[in-house]
Amino acid sequence: MNTKPLLALLGGALMSVHAWSAPEYLADVDITSFDGTVLDANLFIPETPAPTEGYPTVIFTNSWGLEKHQYHFQAKELAENGYLVLSYSTRGFGHSGGLVDVAGDNSIKDVGVLIDWLESNYPVGKLGMAGISYGGGISLMSAAKHPRVDAVAALSGWADVVEALYPNETVNLVWGTLLVATAFQKEAELEQIWSDLRDGENMDQVINFGAQRSAVGYVNEINQNGTAVLLSNNFADYLFKPNSMTDFYSLLEGPKKLMLNPGTHAITEILGGNDGHIWSTSFRWFDHHLKGEDNGIDTEPKVDMTVRISNKLEQFEDYPVTDESTTWHLQPRFTLFNNGSMETDKYDGWSWSNEFHGGSDTFAGTGIPLISDALEGFGIPVYAPMMAINGYYAIEYNSPTQWETLKIRGEPKLEMWVEPSKEEVQLNVHLYDVGPLGLGRLITHAPITLHSDRAGQEQKFEVDFFTTSYDVPVGHRVVLAIDTQGYVYQKPEDTNYSITVPYSSSKVSSLTIPHL
Known part of the structure; x- marks a missing residue:
């Protein structure tokens, strides 16, 4: 059977369909x-x-x-x-x-x-x-x-929009500056809103501007x-x-x-x-x-x-993806050169306190702004040498060693008692996956700036970390690292402050981790 005419006809039909x-x-x-x-x-x-x-x-x-x-x-x-x-x-x-x-x-x-x-x-x-x-x-x-x-x-x-540019009352400096600088033909109001936000002025107008543009x-x-x-x-x-x-x-x-x-x-x-x-x-x-x-x-x-x-x-099937969680309670450190711990039991010892200070950044952070974040999408995490984090300017807490994979899914939550020495202080809270060699991989973080007239008084804050999906391997620990500055966020004008963390049976701080 001669199939050439048939093949030619089919080929022509396919070409016609493609052209059509x-x-x-x-x-x-x-x-x-x-x-x-x-x-x-x-x-x-x-x-x-x-x-x-x-x-x-x-x-x-x-x-x-x-x-x-x-x-x-x-x-x-x-x-x-x-x-x-x-x-x-x-x-x-x-x-x-x-x-x-x-x-x-x-x-x-x-x-x-x-x-x-x-x-x-x-x-x-x-x-x-x-x-x-x-x-x-x-x-x-x-x-x-x-x-x-x-x-x-x-x-x-x-x-x-408000949460984007002012998360937990913290100015999102890098991203906000980038947005304003790259809109060459913009309404004057945008420049004024950004200036007011950075200066902490006319905040009702700033919030209203964002709310009108928020789905x-x-x-x-x-x-x-x-x-x-x-x-x-x-x-x-x-x-x-x-x-x-x-x-x-x-x-x-x-x-x-x-x-x-x-x-x-x-x-x-x-x-x-x-x-x-x-x-x-x-x-x-x-x-x-x-x-x-x-x-x-x-x-x-x-x-x-x-x-x-x-x-x-x-x-x-839906979000949140799990209703399972583990809560660890923060326990004190005893020198600037060691970490506190996180235990399932609440702290019930003698009243104690730790102190760390503003004025300098530490190795706890989110890496190089924009670049490190982009690389993570290709499986390259942000690393931090945990032993090099300065205990004068930060505080760290170690979880128990994990003997099965901890599958974190959702928003970890920190509830913490502090006594700030100034009315405006900033905290950058980070969670790291730390292996036996002491090298940390960033799991998630969040900033929070406390604005209060209760300087010198004990107060409790709550903050949700940014949503994450991360597997902590067997044999590793979760480390909570807290300092007062980060490259992404605008720091307070006065960074000469201290943060005291109290511990007592009535001042219990905790970290809750949602997981599968």
Whole structure:
């Protein structure tokens, strides 16, 4: 039998299908917004005919400092699968006009104009929004303000601007400075808000500015709209920490999914990290909620957590992922050259106290800002020589040796009694995985700045560490290391202070670790 004609016919048919499915690309689309501002966009249009209900449609919103070309490859892939895809530069970025307003009213109104423009020119079906960082935040805010947004993929986005820039009343100096410095066309208010935050002035206005731009304050609107929300954040993201996103996730009542990954802010998503899991899951999310595909994502576990360092993916039905925990109680150190301990029993000895001081950083820290955080996404942890941490400027507590793997999942919590010598003091609390050789690998950390008129008085504070997923190996210990400065955060103007830690049966400090 001569099969050549048949093969030629099949080959021609395949070529025709490929040519037919190649999307049309409009590289430069100018869309005039409500106030005359021209937004620069591009558009992929499927060559395939629109379904009866219209094209599934996705709007991509750029990250801070980037523009409409950021998602070119993702947009093209979606268009090849039948999506109408618009990517645009938010006002003040790229070739778009206007001024950056940090997801303010103008930026959110722009989204409504973009949706109107799409619906006026093309058959639009269900519509989704996606973006990394700034794009993720705007996507969530738009889901609250525009009921026409059916699904969202917010990657390294935020739910709470105040928590991002002022975690535990501590100025996020590195990230805040970077954001303000890289918005070249910004509203004057942004510069003023950042100045006030750094100086601790007009804080009511600062908090209000952040609250108006925080999706957590509009979660009821998102729930009423029934938006399907996918969230992805990274453990070493010290800008948009995963804690506020896990809190936001717990408030969502509609379809939702949460991904927590190693790495720092936005880098994991931009570089296609986590073995491509973030983007492939986002596409499946849209395929189900915009195209109606029965791909199973609605029945799978809602929470994906990738273990730090090992990069092992785990799935859980919901968040929190465990209700198991261990509480260790802090016991005193007896010289500046040794550590206190953490025991399961409460301290019940003689009243005692330890003291450490501000004025200098120590080897306890988060590594090189931005760089160390990014490397963690590739399995390279932040190390610290625990023996070199200066006991005059810090204090450490050792857990018992672990004789089985301690699988930490969630937010460890520290409850601690202190007596600060000044009204404003800062504490940087770190958890390390320490092996027999005394080298520590950072598990998680958190800053807290105490503002109080009770200087010289004993007081108790509570702080949640940043969400983590970490396995402490057999034979290792967890070490709590506390000092008063860190590269990421703005330190108090006066660092000449001391911190006294009291121990008694009525002043019990403790560390609680959630684990599997």
